[in-house]
Structure formats: C-alpha cells, structure tokens
Amino acid sequence: MKKNILLGFVLATSIATALTGCGTEEESQTSSVNEQAESTETESAESATKMPDGPPSGGGGMGSATVDTESIVTDVAATLDEEVSVSAEGASVDEQATKLAQAFLATLSDEQVETIQYDLTAENAAVWSNFPVNMVQRNGILLGSLSEESLKAAKALFYTALGEEGYEQLVMNLEAEEELGESDSGYDADLYYVSLLGEVSDSSTWILQVGGHHYANNFTFNAEQTGATPFFVGTEPQSFETADGETVEPMAVHKSAIYTMLDSLSEDQLAEAEITDKFDDVLVGPGNDGNFPAESEGTLVSSLSEEQQELVKEAIEAWVSDVNEEDREALLEAYYAEDAWAETYIAWSGSTSSEDQGSYIRIDGPRVWIEFAVQGGIVFDDVHFHTIWRDKLADYGGEFSSQ
Amino acid sequence: MIKQITVIAMSLLMAVLLIAPSSTSAHSMPSSLVYLDFLEDEVGAELIIPLDRLEIAMEKNLYEDPEQAIETYHDELVTYITSHISAETPEAEQWTVTVDEMSLLYPDTETDPIDLSAQLTLTPPAGAAVDSFALNYDAVVRELVTHTITVAVRSDWNNAIYTSSPEIIATVIEGNTTVQVDQSAGNTWTGFISIVQSGMAHIAEGVDHLLFLLALLLPAPLAVKGKRWERSAGIKSSIKQLLKITLAFTIGHSITLIIGATGWLAVPSQPIEVLIAVSILVSAIHAIRPIFAGREVFVAGGFGLVHGLAFATLVTELGVTPMRIIWSVLGFNIGIELMQIIVILLIMPWLLVLSGTKSYAPVRIAGALFAIAASIGWILDRAFAVSTPVDAIVNALAQNVGWVVGVLAVLAIVSSALKRLRKKQYSFS
Incomplete structure (x- = not known):
C-alpha cells in the first residue's frame, strides 16, 4: 500500500509538472458562475442591414x-x-x-x-x-x-x-x-x-x-483637391500661463472672430439665424465623415451688410489661416467665389455667449463647413471649446468622395 | 432578484464601457443605450438615457433633483418617450409601444451622469413576426442632434444571445434613426440546440464537476476488503457500479437544476462553489481509502444536488419566459449529460482494463492525489481567496485531455498485456 501511495504521488506530481511546463493558455475557467455575470464583452455584431458607415460623432467606437x-x-x-x-x-x-x-x-x-x-x-x-x-x-x-x-x-x-x-x-x-x-x-x-x-x-x-x-x-x-481638412481644434483650458509667465489663449482668435461675427447681427437677423436643434458637440466630428446635413439652415451671408460679411470672412479665416499659404489662398478663393458665397449660411443655437454650455455657431457653405461648440469643463470648471473645419468637397483632398 | 440585479449591473457596466472607460470618463458626451429583449410574442426594450442629456432635449429641469423630477414629470416623460420611439412591420404596420416602468440608475463613477431607465414593451400587430421589424428611435437625438444611441440585443433565446453578453446591432445618430432589426435567423429549435451546446461547453469547461465524477469512478471497479480497496470486482459489477454512480449524480444535479432554474431558491454561489470543491476532496479521499464503501450512490446523488445548484444559476440567465426556462433546463441538462457520457466513454474503458492489473493502485492513487490537491487549492481559493496555481494546472489538464487519455490507454494496454504475459509464464512453470 505504501509503495502504491508513493508511486501514485510521484505520478501525480510529474503529471502536474509536465502540464504546467507544457505552457498552455492561462484562462481561469472555473465553473464559477460569478465570473460569467461579471465579464461582459459587448461584441459589435455585424449588422444585418444598411447602417451608417463608421461610428457616430460622439467619438464612437470607443x-x-x-x-x-x-x-x-x-x-x-x-x-x-x-x-x-x-x-x-x-x-x-x-x-x-x-x-x-x-x-x-x-x-x-x-x-x-x-x-x-x-x-x-x-x-x-x-x-x-x-x-x-x-x-x-x-x-x-x-x-x-x-x-x-x-x-x-x-x-x-x-x-x-x-x-x-x-x-x-x-x-x-x-x-x-x-x-x-x-x-x-x-x-x-x-x-x-x-x-x-x-x-x-x-x-x-x-x-x-x-x-x-x-x-x-x-x-x-x-490630390485632386486642396486637402487641408478635416481639421479639429479644441482647447481646455481656455487660457493659462506658461512657465515664463506668458498668458496663452490657444483659441483666442477663433473665439473672438466667430462671436464677433454673431454679435454683429441684429435681433431680427439673430432670430433668422437661430436653429432649434441643440448641440453639445460638433455635429460632423470624427468618425462622421461626409455626414453633412442635407439642407443648410440659418441665414444667408449675402443678406448681411458688407461689414457683417467681412466679419464672416474673418471668422472663416481664423480656421483657414492655420494652413500653409498656398492651400489657404486656394481655399479662400473657392469659399469666397461669388456663387459659393451666395449659398453660404451662418447659424447658431443655444446661446450667443461663449461662456454658456450648449452655445453653438456654424458656418455652412457649398464647401466650407465650420462648427464651434461650447462644452462644460472636464478637467477645469470653465467651459471649453470643440471646433471643426471641414470642406464638403475637399476633405482628404477629395480622395474618398463617395463619402 | 438576482436576475434584476444582474441585469442592472450589466446595463451599468455596458453603459460605462461604452461611454467612459477611464479616469477621463466625463470627457465624452454620454450616449444612450437601447436594450432589446426578445420574448416569444413581444419585445422588451430598456432605454437607458443620461438624464443630463434628456434635460437638454426636453428643456425641463431634471438633473437638479432627479428623484423628484421623475415623479413630477412622469406624464411628460412617458409622452416624450412614446413620441420618440415606434416600431413597424416590413409592411409598415405599427407595433404597440407601452412604457411599463421608469427608474433612475446611479453610476459607479461620480462624474458619470445619472441615467433614466425606461422599461418598455413593444408588441407586434396580430399575425406579424416578432423578430423582424423597423425600429424608429430618436429620443434625445431629435432635439440634441449630436447625441448618439447604441442599440443592442440583450437577450434573444432563439439566437443564443443571453443577458450576460449582449450584441450591439446598431448606432443611431442624427439623420439615421431607423434600425432594421432582423433576428429571424433563429427559431426555437436553434435556440434549443444552442442551449444543449452551452450545457456541453459548460461541463467541458467545468473541470471541477468532471473531477468530482472521475474521483467517484476511480474506485468504482474495485471491491472492498476490510478497510481497503482490493482487486477488481469484475467487469460486470464494475460497469453496474459505474452506471449506478453516474445515474445518481445525474438525477441529483437534474433535480437541483430544475428547482434552481425556477428561481424559488436564491442560493448564494460562493458556498456552493466551496461545497463543490469539498465534494471533490471527499470522493478523492474515498478513492484512496474507502470512507463510505457501499454508499457511493448516495454520495454521488447527494453531492449531485450541490453541483446542480451551480448549473442552475447559469440557466436563470438564459430564458425569461416559463416555456423557455423549461426548454433551457432540458437542453442544458441534455448537454451536460452528453458531455458526461463522452468523458466517461473516453476514460472508463481504460480504467476498467487497468483495474484488473497491479498497476491500477498507483494510477488510482495518483488520480486521487491530483484531485485532492486540486480540491484543496479550490477550497483555499473559493473560501479564503488564497490564490493557487490550481486553476492553471487544471486548465492545462483540460486542454491536454488527449494526452492524458492517451497515456492512460497506453498504460492500460501495456499493463494488461504484461499481466497476460505473466499468467502465461506461471502456467508454464
């Protein structure tokens, strides 16, 4: 009997060692039911029907x-x-x-x-x-x-x-x-x-x-088209001091230009330019390539005064000047061309103040698409900005124009 | 109760997973979730809507005092929901949508929003299929156009989707608020087969259940003499004993599987897991020195009851309606039995052959010691949260079953050949 126990022990240990040594996957697969309930894996199943390409603008696919x-x-x-x-x-x-x-x-x-x-x-x-x-x-x-x-x-x-x-x-x-x-x-x-x-x-x-x-x-x-977009610029905090004591406000130009443009509107013009949709972010953001609204909303810039139209141009340039001169000139020429300008709209929603969450401003032309959205603070208390500049024709140089 | 908690935990977990996986959790604007539960004649829908987004969409103060808000604005909320969701058959006939219940879900992370959970029932018109429809949903996103909604099938018995792992089927965004839901690939039969497979897989992965059974079967072919295991009791009686033990175990776990699946018993799983480990320990000791000779059948049946409770908790997640629970219990059990039979057929023949030879004792003891070590490791782990390498080793065993069976087979053949050789030798002398 003792001999058998010894033999048995030796056998058991050698099998155990051999198995661990064999280097198999370590998946703790006990019959523990708790584990089943806790480990969720949501699988993105292949949808059976036509679904929007890519994840939604909220930064989907996260x-x-x-x-x-x-x-x-x-x-x-x-x-x-x-x-x-x-x-x-x-x-x-x-x-x-x-x-x-x-x-x-x-x-x-x-x-x-x-x-x-x-x-x-x-x-x-x-x-x-x-x-x-x-x-x-x-x-x-x-x-x-x-x-x-x-x-x-x-x-x-x-x-x-x-x-x-x-x-x-x-x-x-x-x-x-x-x-x-x-x-x-x-x-x-x-x-x-x-x-x-x-x-x-x-x-x-x-x-x-x-x-x-x-x-x-x-x-x-x-590329076929001037490919300088999509271009997303956001910032938090709005302003801060560098180590040298310098105050930096990354989006000072963008904010100032676009809100000055909005502020220049009369009450009637503001009423016309307002859209009832609400925004808590940019609409045509990452993952949402090509999903521009079918119809443009807001007020036509051509119905504004000369001065006001200059302010609209300054707002557009706040974004477009962030690219090299050659592209900048080509794009502005396209955006300001007579027929394009005649179909360019500006719109706003939520609030006309850059200090309010939900404040949203948009410039929407046949090609130019700029959105400015104010969100609540994430790391700091103050609101922060999400903005995007796209070109309906020339995003990615027009390479994927089927989008 | 357990099911509801699991469901809520699942929802929260999924919501958290989809919205905010890290410390920067509040960074993204929270999105909504729509869970679909497919029953035989209707579809349950749970909408999980971040209250702060709903507030913006409805232009009502909901977030300041959420508990108060859902009471004060109860009717408005119901109207809002029912006007933002509809379902129609492929022939554009409308389904009926009713809001059954609304409640608040509080997040684990403080910076995550509080959600409104609305439980709805979607009923197809008479004669229309329940598994194929167009879902029109634009709650929040109609007004707050940057909102996004994830639509997932949380349970669909016919298609083997269970609440423990929902399947995302679509993302709803502005401009794309119709989801073509098509779950018609499955039916009761495919659902049943999936359950059977689930049962088989569960036992195949449930090494502790198998180890218990095997530990019981190790001494099954042997006769007791005094207080020790002796030689083989012969093929006929070995097989009889084997069958009795297996049958007793099956009956035992079937009983508690059925009882447990009805949900009458709310038994905490941790003690069960520990008891299962203990059951292995006890049968393994018995395999070395008989401690309950002649009463193996009762032990198998008794501990079978315990093992069945562990299976039961799995089944309660599977089917929601009574009919489906019955099918699930049946299917799951069939799956378990099938796999059990396979395992026994793989191993027992060799053990039977070996049991007639002298080499059986060390093999039996080796198996028993292995089971003892595993069970002690599991007891430590499950009762005292002491981590041991047991799981790794046992899983390695499970994955190399082929080798183990092979070695066993070789041993059996060699031993019995040697035995016959020795017999011949003796007969010459």
Whole structure:
C-alpha cells in the first residue's frame, strides 16, 4: 500500500509538472458562475442591414486604446520653444511636403517606418479623434517616441503643411495639453500622434495626420483637391500661463472672430439665424465623415451688410489661416467665389455667449463647413471649446468622395 | 432578484464601457443605450438615457433633483418617450409601444451622469413576426442632434444571445434613426440546440464537476476488503457500479437544476462553489481509502444536488419566459449529460482494463492525489481567496485531455498485456 501511495504521488506530481511546463493558455475557467455575470464583452455584431458607415460623432467606437508610452524618448514640451527652420525645396507645397516627409522617414528606425505607414483608404483616414488618446486609438507613432533628429524633421514637415500661424496653433495646443497634464497625468504633449497614409512620393497621393487630444489635422498631398481638412481644434483650458509667465489663449482668435461675427447681427437677423436643434458637440466630428446635413439652415451671408460679411470672412479665416499659404489662398478663393458665397449660411443655437454650455455657431457653405461648440469643463470648471473645419468637397483632398 | 440585479449591473457596466472607460470618463458626451429583449410574442426594450442629456432635449429641469423630477414629470416623460420611439412591420404596420416602468440608475463613477431607465414593451400587430421589424428611435437625438444611441440585443433565446453578453446591432445618430432589426435567423429549435451546446461547453469547461465524477469512478471497479480497496470486482459489477454512480449524480444535479432554474431558491454561489470543491476532496479521499464503501450512490446523488445548484444559476440567465426556462433546463441538462457520457466513454474503458492489473493502485492513487490537491487549492481559493496555481494546472489538464487519455490507454494496454504475459509464464512453470 505504501509503495502504491508513493508511486501514485510521484505520478501525480510529474503529471502536474509536465502540464504546467507544457505552457498552455492561462484562462481561469472555473465553473464559477460569478465570473460569467461579471465579464461582459459587448461584441459589435455585424449588422444585418444598411447602417451608417463608421461610428457616430460622439467619438464612437470607443473602448480603450493602447498607448505605447514605453516608446517615449523625448520630452516634446521642452522642444516647443525651438525655432523651426525650413529650407523649402520645390515649387509647390505638395513637392515641399513630399521631400520633407521623405527626409523625415529617413530619420526613423525600420520599426517606426512600419508603424507610421498605412494604406490610403477611407477607413484608415477616418481614424482620428479629439478624445484623449487612451480612449480612442490613433494611427501612427507618438511624437514623444521620436528622436531629437526625427522630431526636428517632423516639425519641418508640420511647419510646411501648417504655415506659420498653423504651426503656432499646434504649439499652443501642445502647451495647453501640458497645462492639463499638471492637473491630470493622462495628458501630455508627448501623446500626440503622427502618421502617413499612402506612399510618400511625388507621383502618389498621401496623407499626413497629426493629432491627439483636442487636435487633429489631416493634410492630403498630390490630390485632386486642396486637402487641408478635416481639421479639429479644441482647447481646455481656455487660457493659462506658461512657465515664463506668458498668458496663452490657444483659441483666442477663433473665439473672438466667430462671436464677433454673431454679435454683429441684429435681433431680427439673430432670430433668422437661430436653429432649434441643440448641440453639445460638433455635429460632423470624427468618425462622421461626409455626414453633412442635407439642407443648410440659418441665414444667408449675402443678406448681411458688407461689414457683417467681412466679419464672416474673418471668422472663416481664423480656421483657414492655420494652413500653409498656398492651400489657404486656394481655399479662400473657392469659399469666397461669388456663387459659393451666395449659398453660404451662418447659424447658431443655444446661446450667443461663449461662456454658456450648449452655445453653438456654424458656418455652412457649398464647401466650407465650420462648427464651434461650447462644452462644460472636464478637467477645469470653465467651459471649453470643440471646433471643426471641414470642406464638403475637399476633405482628404477629395480622395474618398463617395463619402 | 438576482436576475434584476444582474441585469442592472450589466446595463451599468455596458453603459460605462461604452461611454467612459477611464479616469477621463466625463470627457465624452454620454450616449444612450437601447436594450432589446426578445420574448416569444413581444419585445422588451430598456432605454437607458443620461438624464443630463434628456434635460437638454426636453428643456425641463431634471438633473437638479432627479428623484423628484421623475415623479413630477412622469406624464411628460412617458409622452416624450412614446413620441420618440415606434416600431413597424416590413409592411409598415405599427407595433404597440407601452412604457411599463421608469427608474433612475446611479453610476459607479461620480462624474458619470445619472441615467433614466425606461422599461418598455413593444408588441407586434396580430399575425406579424416578432423578430423582424423597423425600429424608429430618436429620443434625445431629435432635439440634441449630436447625441448618439447604441442599440443592442440583450437577450434573444432563439439566437443564443443571453443577458450576460449582449450584441450591439446598431448606432443611431442624427439623420439615421431607423434600425432594421432582423433576428429571424433563429427559431426555437436553434435556440434549443444552442442551449444543449452551452450545457456541453459548460461541463467541458467545468473541470471541477468532471473531477468530482472521475474521483467517484476511480474506485468504482474495485471491491472492498476490510478497510481497503482490493482487486477488481469484475467487469460486470464494475460497469453496474459505474452506471449506478453516474445515474445518481445525474438525477441529483437534474433535480437541483430544475428547482434552481425556477428561481424559488436564491442560493448564494460562493458556498456552493466551496461545497463543490469539498465534494471533490471527499470522493478523492474515498478513492484512496474507502470512507463510505457501499454508499457511493448516495454520495454521488447527494453531492449531485450541490453541483446542480451551480448549473442552475447559469440557466436563470438564459430564458425569461416559463416555456423557455423549461426548454433551457432540458437542453442544458441534455448537454451536460452528453458531455458526461463522452468523458466517461473516453476514460472508463481504460480504467476498467487497468483495474484488473497491479498497476491500477498507483494510477488510482495518483488520480486521487491530483484531485485532492486540486480540491484543496479550490477550497483555499473559493473560501479564503488564497490564490493557487490550481486553476492553471487544471486548465492545462483540460486542454491536454488527449494526452492524458492517451497515456492512460497506453498504460492500460501495456499493463494488461504484461499481466497476460505473466499468467502465461506461471502456467508454464
């Protein structure tokens, strides 16, 4: 009997060891019923019928995203003061950008080159958002994961695409992010992404995406249309002080221009321009490409006085001046062309004050689409802004025009 | 009661998952949820609407004192809801929509909004299918155009969707507020088959149930002499004993499965889990030294009752209507029995052969010791929350069943061959 027990014991232990050693998956599959009730996995089932393409404007498709913080090697915030010098080679911004993008790619490691590149598809292009990067996955690699050299090359590329004002805007947004980071460690200027869609060459269309929390731009080069949108700019806090004691208000220009435009309206004009729909965010936001309202609402800008129309133009330019000169001029020309201008509307909802949640202003033309929405504070008490600029014809350079 | 709590917990969890997975939870504007529960003749719908969004849409002060608000504005809320939801057959005949109940759901995270939960019943017109309709829903989004709504099927017995894992079928946004709901792929038969498969899977994954049964069967072929296990009692009596034990276990767990599924017994699951581990311990000890010789059938039946309670809690989540609960219990049990039979057929023949040889004792004891170790590990884990590597090892065993059976088979064949060889040798001397 004793011998059998010994043998049995040896057998049992060796089987157990062999099994653990075999390296099988570790899934605690006890018959514990509690576990069934707790672990929910909501599966997005294939819908049986025609459904809207892509997730809704509330930043749908949210779950949590993986942010590769281990790859961070540079403190982007510390480099924001650096001057960017661009030796622009090439006649057009398309050529300049292509060269700079290629130079940028050359500074990256093989792994980074692979991670940063995507196929040029509508699906890939739609992967951008204004939500914190740990909530919605972005394309590409973190700015913080770039070496000093790569970051310099990247900045040269951004500067060429964004122009001086646009680049300044990006810097202010990154600074605002650092400010948020003081109150909540999830925010950091390092956590912005850069990605490239399509082959970067003079003979192919490609997209540059730069973005993260409260900021997303999408530049399309070598495309049929001037691809400078979709462009999301938001900010929280509205204003803050940098370490040097400087007061920064990232969206001062945008806010001031668009509310001045609204303030110039008479009571009657305001009544006509008001829309009854309510807004707690931008309508045609991330994931909602192409879903512009079928009918334009509000008041025609052509019914406004000359002065008021100038204010509308200034409001439009608050956004459009955040891109390089070549694109800016081409787009403004299109937006202000007589027939386009004759069909451009402005509208508002909720409140005419930028201090009220739910205040919403829109500029809606045959091509130009700008929304300004005021939301409640998330990290701070004060309200904060979400805005987007799109071009109904030229989003993503018109590459995915079936949307 | 358990079911309601589970449902609410599920809803909250899903709401949280969809809206706010992290500390920046308040960042996104909260969205609504619509859960659909498919019954035999009607569809239950639970609307979970963030109260602060509803407030904006209805232009009524709801958020300041929510409890008061849903009382004061009860009628307005019902009117609002019924005017923002409708369902129609493919021939555009209208369904009937009634609001049964409204209540508040409080979030776990403070920064998440309080939700209004409205329980509705959608009834198709006479003769129309219950599983195929167009749902028109634009609560909140009609007025607050940036709002989004997620529509999910929470339970659909015919299509094997159970409340523990709802399936999202659509997202409603401004301009796209009609959902074509089509759950007609399933029917009672497919639902039943899925339950059977669920039962089979559950037992296949329920290693503790199987281990209990196997521990009982280890000494089944043997006869008792004095206070020890002796040699094999012969093939016929071994099989008889095997059948008796298995039958007793089956009857035991079937009884409590049925009782438990009706929901009359609200038994907490933790003690049951511990008892199951204890049952394994007891039968494993019995496999080494007989501690209840001759009474195995009662032990199998008795502990079977305990195991059945564990199955029952699963079934209560499956079917809602009485008819479906019956089918679920039946199907689940059939699934369990089928899998049990498979396991026994896989292992018992070898044990029977082995039991006639001398090598059976170490194998029996090895099995018993393994079961003892596993059961102690589970007792520690389930009763005292002490984590052990038991689960990992046992799951590794479950995944490598093929090998184990193979080794067992080889052992059995080799041992019995050796035995026959030795017999021949003796007969020569």
